[in-house]
Amino acid sequence: MGAPTSGEESTGGLQKLIGENVQLTLRVWDAMNRPNGKSLVVFGLSDVLCPYDVLDELVKEAGADPSAVATEGEVHNQVKDKVALLKGKPSSAVNSLIRRLEFTKGAKMVCASLKSLGCRLAILTNTGAKALAEHVKQQLGIDYVLSQNLSVEDGCFTGEYEGMSDVRFRKLDLLKLM
Secondary structure, eight states, X not given: OOSOOTTSOOOOHHHHHHOTTOOOOOOOOOGGGSOOTTOEEEEOTBTTTBSSOHHHHHHHHTTOOGGGSOSSSOHHHHHHHHHHHTTTSBTTHHHHXXXXXXXXXXXXXXXXXXXXTTOEEEEEEOSOOHHHHHHHHHHHTOOEEEEOOEEEXXXXXXXXXXXXXXXXXXXXXXHHHO
């Protein structure tokens, strides 16, 4: 780069090659310690981007009591029971919740910082309110949303998920897929 070591012929280094009026700055390549454009950061919606359980808030907004669901047992069964509480409730509850939705303190700053570092961002949630997750995606500049969607008929929730409601993916399975 600069002066020759003993026994080498002097070439003048890089500075001589690029010219007198050019400033040369070098640093150690440490890209393995920094995120690159292929880095993916996955956030949860409940208790991560929003400071509360979003499905509980949706159940409350629809006029049901989420505390009626037993808190012991598998998380999948708890979520399924909360979704069942929505049966017959108006789907307009999603829009009402969107209007009063809060973000965790610093969520906007963290997402903006990660985007400026070149990371791709994703939301992975089991709330089932895809419209809600899409709203958060738009507000925070997130790239992807992975979420089931609550089934709606005649403007009311059916208490189930759309599509393959019998297929059960754990978050770990979806992270491996991504």
